[in-house]
Amino acid sequence: MHTRFTVLGPLRAWRGEVELELGPPKQRALLAFLLAQPNHPVGTHEIVDALWRQNPPDSAVNVVHRHIGALRRLFEPDMPSRGMSRWLVRASGGYRLDADPESLDLLRFRHLRERASGTGEPAEATELLVEALTLWRGPTASGIPPEVRAHPAFGAVDGEHLAAVKHAAERALETGREPRARVLVTLRQAAALHMLDEALQARLILMLAATGHQAEALEVYRTVRARLADDLGVQPGPELQAAQRRVLAQTYVWDDSARAEGTRSADPARADARTESAGTDRESETAGTGWVSESSGGGRESATAEPFDPDHRMSLVVPPAQLPAKLPSFTGRLDELARFRGLLPGNSASTVVISAIGGMAGVGKTALAVHWAHQVADRFPDGQLYVDLRGFHPSGTVMSPAEAIRSFLDALGVPAQRVPAGLDAQAALYRSLLARRRVLIVLDNARDTEHVRALLPGAPGCLVVVTSRHQLYGLVAAEGAYSLTLDVLGEDDALRFLSDRLGPDRIARDPGAARAIAAACGGLPLALAVVSARAAINPAFPLSGIAEELAESEGSLHAFSGEAPAADARSAFSWSYRLLSPEAARVFRLLALHPGADCSVAAAASLAGLRRAEIRPPLAELSRAHLVSETEPGRFTCHELLRAYGSELGRSLDAPPERRAARRRMFDHYLHSAHAADAVLAPSRERLTLGPPVAGTVVSEFADQARAAEWLETNRSVLLAAVEQSARRGCGEQSWQLAAGIELYLDRSGRRQEQFVAQTTAARAAQGLGDVRGQAHAHRALGFANGRLERWVDAAGHLARALDLFAYVGDRAGQGRVHRYAAFLANARGRHEEALEHYAQAGLLYREAGRRSGQASVANEVGWTHILTGRYTEALEECGRALAVHQEIGDRNGEAAAWDSLGYAHHHLHEHDRALTCYEHALELYRAIRDRYLEADTLVHIGDSRYAAGEFERAADARRQALDILDGLGHPDAEAVRGKLKDAVAAGAGEQPAHL
Template structure:
């Protein structure tokens, strides 16, 4: 029995093809076969088959499909030596089948074998050729939808990488000429791929066709220069020189990874006092291929490190990762998944995925909103690379799976307090269970922290400390830290304190089940000054991944200098970590302890007051930054500032932008905390301060999440102004994502609330956005109707900025239906208003509209002048996407005016920006540039 995905979805039994049923039933089979041997949750099946807008009855329909598919498979099993089974398990379905019975997985296995450095060139070439011969067409050729398209996109890159590996193998085996046909075909499909061009040149040279190789280089060089404005890279140039000199053209020692140029190095610092974990390190070392230099590796390697809290899983993973980092030359990715965070806020895999994609320098605008699409892009980026991925502190297997690499050559290290049985069973991950330290390892740890002389002076006390700490690394580290900051204290005193149950929550013994590191935290807390102990408790109330000194000062209501001194005390006691200059974080266990301690020590009103100060700090700081960047926005009135809060005030625009980038994750966590603690005013106003940052940086999923929270909070408050704003702003990302029905729901609600409240500005804002909605739907008449209504309301309320924006929109809409005279009149009024109120955003947009209008009136010279004015404004604003947009319009005008050179120059400038942003419109501009160049 064989499932075929590399072409139309098919099931082949011994007697021949098996009829699978309807297109959707084939789609279900395709999803299950693509995940052969892995549980596919029902929700995932529905999303991949029906897409994000699945009908209400999709779950029931899916059950019918699966019942039929099970019968089809069972019937096909009757004459098969290798049967398959459709298994129903909690939450999903699994196709239990040998992965080799699915051509997609067989392709990947053959490619992995073809990259095995232990095999001969001929053997590797044979395996890779077998893989390349498997496809019967593009994958899932009879399926449509986002999931199928993502599979096709990722696989096309895998195929190309495999073809390049095969070409290297046959060249090394002395038969490079045999690769010419396939490489030439692929080069036609990927004309700007330099690695492919170099491979084809080497194959042509090996076949005695050196002149053709040199001509191909000239063609590619000209195409790169013409379309991208760049010269060939190092590999292509080196191949060219080898052929010119009549030498054998050899591939580079290791191929440049696709998307080369970024080598992330996210590992935390190694611990100099790491205690020897010989057996565990040996287990991990055995996972790395002995010959690590050749590309691709031999397998997707995964190891799952588990063990009790505080046993040193992270320390081991990070220490070992540093040891082998050089064997993964394409970089290291690291994330703390916060699987056991006391707040219960386990990190969403999609959040971790976005962090990885950002580390791989994927621009925010290009990161998909769909988690499956993010995972597909991530796996594609890791294809052909040798990377080390450390997934620390995982909650369960489900949290980890989307973050695992999808192609050979990478190694994933996962740590968790839980034994990840499902991960081990489903992926073949190698389990490493970390036990307590041996007595000698524990003594080594203390020696490295406290010095050999001090340890040798009190052997009995040291032995008791090790026993009372249960040989738990975290407990030993804390004891050593306490001893280090009290150098005159004899170790016998510390041993006696550990023995005294009145000063511990629970006695520490060598038995795992009775070990409680909170007793060590309690003892460490007692050694702090009263102010430092209070600060430690308050830090448990902070929800973000880290916290900067200024926010700590507001949280504790102390001056900044005092906050810095107290943080230093906590740092010395190993109760906080300064992972970046001026930014502090707590280990999960420390955070849990601090939270519990605050709950049991500090009255409710004091904890609520501290939370209030923290929220005020971030709200006022973000608001000040937003006002500096965007002073033209309609202002909001903040709640009174709590005593003891000192908001931050970055000095300039770039400092503000850097602040928002650095505090992005913290602000999202703080907004969530405001929502769960009843600070609804802070919820919607924090969303207000974040709105333009999230928009311009392309953080659309966060924009939607904060918008939803703001709308809910405004509804609870019964504040119509806040509710109108929240629903209108929540509609904007849905408009950008073309989810027009959802956008309409929120805009209708905004208009309804504004009308009921008599809020004419709110009505005008909603009407303006509804006009945008109808424009996106292609109904320009309705769009004009709503925007005109918005303009009348803005005028009635004396709102010049709104009037200007509405007039520009009216003009733009008229120009889209060819009424350029009416458009010109409206946009000229808009320009005057924007200049009078000094609104550069509005002015830049209006100059752009005027350029379009004059272009279509046939006045090319005036259109060019308008576009140049728009460029001046948008460049001062630093809006690079808008700059590319204006340049594209300018290029079209120059082209129609007969200024071919100027048009090409403007298109090239636009293309450089869009390529830098990795924006989807780059291909359209590239095509226009090519047309302009060939005209």
Template sequence: MQYGLLGPLEVRTDQGELALGGERNRRLLAALLLNANRMVSIQQLIEATWGEHPPATARAQVQNRASSLRRLLRAAGDGTDLLVPKGTGYLINVADGQLDLQRVDNAVARAEVLVGAGRIDEASRLLTHAISLWRGPALDGLDSPHLQTTAEHLEERRLAILERRIELDLELGRHVKVVSELNRLVVAQPYRERLRALLMLALYGSGRHAEALDVFRRTRRQLIDQLGVEPGPELQQLHERLLSGGVDADKLLRPPSARVPDVPVPAIAEVRPAQLPGAPGLLVGRTDQIRQLDGLLQGSRAGASACVGVIWGAAGVGKTALAVHWAHKTRSHFPDGQLYVDLRGFDPAGRPVAATEALHGFLEALHIPAQHIPVDLDGRTALYRSIVADRRIMVVLDNARDAEQVRPLLPGAAGCLAMVTSRSRLDGLLATHAARPVMLDVFTAGEAVDFLTERLGAERTHPDMDAVEAVADACARLPLALAIVAGRAAVHPDFPLAEVCRELWDGRDRLDALAVEDPASDPRAVFSWSYGALGAPAARLFRLLGTVPGPDISAMAAANLAGLPLRTTRVLLAELTRASLLIEHVPARYTFHDLLRAYAGELGRTVDTESDRRDARHRLLDHYVHTACTAALMLDPQREPTVLEPPREGVDVHQLPDRAQAFEWFAAEYQVLLSAVHRAGDGFEAHAWQLSWALATFCTKRGLWEDQAATQRTALAGALRTGDIVRQAVSHRLCARAYTMMGRQDEACDHYQQALAMYDSLGDTGGAAVVRLGLARVYECRQKHDAALEQALLGLELFRQADDAYGQALALNAIGWNCGLLGRHEDALFYCGQALVLVRGLGDLYGEAGVRDSLGFAYHNLGRHPEAMECYQRALRLYRESGDRYGEADVLVHLGDSHQASGSPHHASDAWLAAVAILDDLRHPDADQVRGRLTGANNLPVR
């Protein structure tokens, strides 16, 4: 079964075109197909069929005609009912690719992904195919005002796709080819200024400069004579640039697309994400707010862009519960899917979710493979909006901090809806996106009583309504507090409500520092009541958890915090979870609400001695430090260990069995470890330094240079306070390495010079040698290869004085590499050959990867490409096994060079695209140099 809307309405089977009956049957089917796979209400079908003046029997006629069409489609197909009743209307089931409009949407979305991958010619062909799907004017012959409006929109879409295809052709240098086509289009669309601009660019790129300028003169005269207006800003600015000769005729002036690897592009039309959390079991009141939200549905259908709603109010008033309840209630209006993310905008224990991270999750939910996801914010936003264009998708953005966090996540297409919850009103969104605010406050007195009655049952509340009202008042009618109270009371059905009320009021002044934004909404008593029901060991653990850095904690870390066996701690964590004071958000990792965290911290300061709290913190940091340092050496066995004090009694170091487990541990604890470094002052400077030392290995492997620089700055500050010169030197050196990889060479050089002075004062020739190699890298990045070679030679001499075989291998490799950069390729083979003997003798596979890469570079420049590619392939495998992403990218660049030189441009492009993807993800400045290779630039190699 094939359906066509882009021309006269048609339905085709293997036996030919179906006879659909009269005009109104065709209008009805067209309205259903325009909303394929989603419910269309009977009222909408009436409007599409008769317009504003339907007959009295319109509803019955729609039902009769729908039944007739259902029988027709069932008979023409395999006997399955394709047109079915749904809710208050009907739905037609259309498989992906059966409807021409679907095929256009898929082609356009796929084309934009191809553009991002640099495959412009394929994208142009795909858009040409999309345009060819129009068999004539869309919905031709259907004389309905409602459908004619849609037909006009589809014609606008056709022209937009055509303009985009011409843009791509101009990027490909096909200026002469498109001139005649544009001349015809300009005649057919005399007031469409974008077509005039494209014609000017095509003529200019064809060498017909005077004609390009004449297009503007004629356009301006026509607009003034016929409409009384001047040309728009785009056309005027283009005219000025043509006059000045400032247009690059080979490229349109538009932001560069994000690059992604050259791999098959996925089909997306069939993907319908369903990310909404479970619907709340109970929602009391909120009638006015739900009515306001219902009004957004009309906006999502009628607007020219996505409709945006903002539910705002104080913490704990039930913003998320309302948003999720309404999203489930209305999800049938958004049959193409529902996306959800908790942006953690007001989580004091961790950073808000970045828009790039949230977009990554959305694109994964839309089944975009990781290698297709751009690395930058603009690229992800563009791909996301391309995919959801012309689809009906709901996006719930929960717990947003500000408008800037939200804007990239808003879909741009009409028919979509974004629901944002926040403690702020987000005035920026009200101004820029006409967002509709829905203010949420605490319950009214009646709603609070209704809430407790629904949760506890009328048989328990009606006998003592005075107590119910008093409980509601004691909770300040805050939904969060009411929910906790009701849950606790339900677990203990024999507790009199009057006693519950007395407990709440008695504890009312115990949490002054924990007021939410509404001063009358104080959850202190609710938390204390739940806390009071805990056993003493669980209560102590709860208090200690208030001191934990980072967003969550593992069960093993919690055991070290408490100084208890892991098995015992798991029992206590389960008790806290059952009491709703803790959440196991992933297996064996626990977190809690920011109010509960603050409450736990305040209790700890009140109940526990400072000595007890400090001992707990010391145990936790010992656990992190000893595990992290052990894991770091598993990731890089050649690294010189740092000296650690023995862990305190009762500390359990995580025994990691292998390198893969070490990577997984770092990944799981990464945010916690970062927070621990920055919060480890007050006498724990040594722990902060040791954690930053351990994190440097993981950061290097993952290319997390900004985090590495930040942690080393914190570590350096601590080492300065304690006067530890050795640690200062190491921190300067590691900070310099991060700055080097970030492209901040001046700062890197400054840190290296300070480290060198310290190592010289200490008489540490090995440390000075490492710095010399770091300075060699800085000079290399500055294209000062003679200076880089000099530093590498100095490093070799120092490593020989220190009798450091591994260091000598590193230095010999650096010497060989810089010889290669200076064109001394035979010398490069000599030095790198010596390095290879050393690293293989040491069994250092990671070091061997670097040496193999250098050897490959020398072979490549000597024209010995098979040997070069063999070296690169071995180096690539070793870097991937070690998890070094920058090393992997570096080798991919060189491998691409050898493929290009040996006459395999497609393989070269594959390698370079993969390298760009990694370098962009690492935010490394070398990415732009590699892009130059993809456009034919002859850049120097990167290292």
């Protein structure tokens, strides 16, 4: 008998045609919690947290088991045994509710949304979205206890409804009147509940105007504008302003330019004003500290960085030049290059030109894109951006659009503290930066159209070159892209390819053999390059002998089945591979296990279980054979087709235990190296105690903060990929431990979305292992990451869960750190009394744990909170207590932080001489422990006090020293300090400072 559930509105269930009575409130809430996460294992502790929050009874787990049993009997009264339940099954230390779109309205809703996203027809998409929205009958799981419904799992589902309403409005605006009217009903309801959601209100305004309600549309604009002014103290944002202009101009169709138009006209200061008005005030003049630690001086964050102005910023930095090096030789593709040249007429500044280059792996898409990009780069004076999106990387570690767009914002000079949260906001800033500029953008190895959509400019004048193994029909249909599919080289071009690399004389001596080699390689440029490299290294080899060996090679690349020349490529690779030394061949196979785009010498050595000196000869041998490429000194990469070939060889030639051991050494390399870098960045911070790395692991060591930060930045993409792959490969402990090791770095560098993804993966990995301590650390980090993204409800939920888990394992210091995170986030929202309550709990827990350093740091952070509220005398008392304890126990990092906080309090009391004395103590200590970032931080404070005392030249000197350090670290705080330095120089010259 068919069972159905609804959770989009009141929670209900039917067996056949009979509606079921779902039992007492806790049992109903349990069912709703599982339905909100269908087909996903939910741990028992998660269920307990959701049902009882922070006060579960001792019998909570038993109550959960009883409710599960009752629900099973209700849905399956004829169930023969507990283990054979169709709906509720045991999974990963908890339960999973299995459902499909026919049995659960939430899955039906998601299925319809996916279909709507996959169609290019606005009318069809609108119909599908309207059908999806009719499934909603109120807030998710309405009727269950409100304290349970406050869980983030239900809020996330509610968010899907809001996103669907916005999407339906966009699609309906591209259709006729009748579909628009149907969407308008739902849009009105949603807008009434979310008065301050400007994106939603903008769509309502356009929809009202498009259905003949122009006066009402303008009234909605006036009403929302008044609410924004009254509630937040800000003016309407770019999307609302753009919507009003479109109503007045009677242009109502929604497209990407609707969003882009508003974005480009935005006041860049407004986003900060909105954030601050909403209660997320910046906590200090220390730009971008962005982390909580024993040495953080209270976990303070920037308040003085000027609002980011895209136009001004682009005039200050050197235009980015990210194109890969120009190829030393490029053969053929004359027809393609001629067609490309026709894409850039004299008035190319009037449009965004997109070229989508498709074709199989190894056919030369990237080579053509880079070659053409270098030919036309001079026509784009504002720079060139390049990113490898890894859309078909054999390890599955695809670069997300969020990661790619963040790398572009970095290249365009956006300080980390000015990067907004969320992909949509980051994409809007990115488009604003490119407005009215001419930039060449190469998006290499895209998986599909959606992979690159957020990376497309919204303004004329740019050239975008996209390469992909797939034909990007979406770009052609929606963006008017020029599409080109590359084929393998014809015989003449293949022979020219060989001639360029081996010399015309060698080809002329045996042209028949050369044609046989070209045919054996199937005209595939990658295969031709590999064979040419081996033949060039062995100039005495006759071409006829090479051709015979290639003809004898057999096999196919199963990973690329369906691509005809792959078998020929394998023959070419095999010919080079069989001439490798045994050690080089083994290293080639093991490199295929590496998750990232490129690999360091130390990582390669760990994979092979060799010392650094021992790994260099086989890497050099592989490089000479063109089976790997050294992209920069000490870093190696190889083409995906070669990686796939190496992976196939490894599976057939290397025993599974050997491959597992290699992966373990590699993950241990990144885990222990990341923790070593973290220890250098924050020596006294609480951190995990790791077991020793497995034998054969090479661990990187760092002499100072600059080298540690450089290693983390260079390996960032690989570290994130390693977190994901180690979780996927069953190395869950390494996954969550690695995520914990890079938490501080990701937060300091402002990579909040990446932090969120990494810690979410870590939490799932730890949950899969049943590792309570790992879950505690991951939820603690997720709480802070969500706070950084201003997802306050989610932040509170994760921190509460972390508190419970740390309590479960008896880790009082861990609980203390969670309370400190909660206090930091409370201060960020202006809730200073709430912050002090959390600090009181943290101090008590540290005292019970015997962690005097933690107690002292809490005192310092309490003092910092008093500074934020203007209670400077109380701040001096608390920071003085912190100083005494840190001095007594010999914690120099904590002592330096306390001196800095004391100086900051004296500064606000206008006691500049005392402030400078405290700062000098802090500066001496930070220099002694080689904490370059906090040395710069204190120099900024010294400059501020000198400036306030009228000592402009000495203020400029301190700020100049700080700027030199921050520039050396590549730190985003440098820009704010640069502005302060200009003020000091101007004031010293008797001029009006720009910042006054």
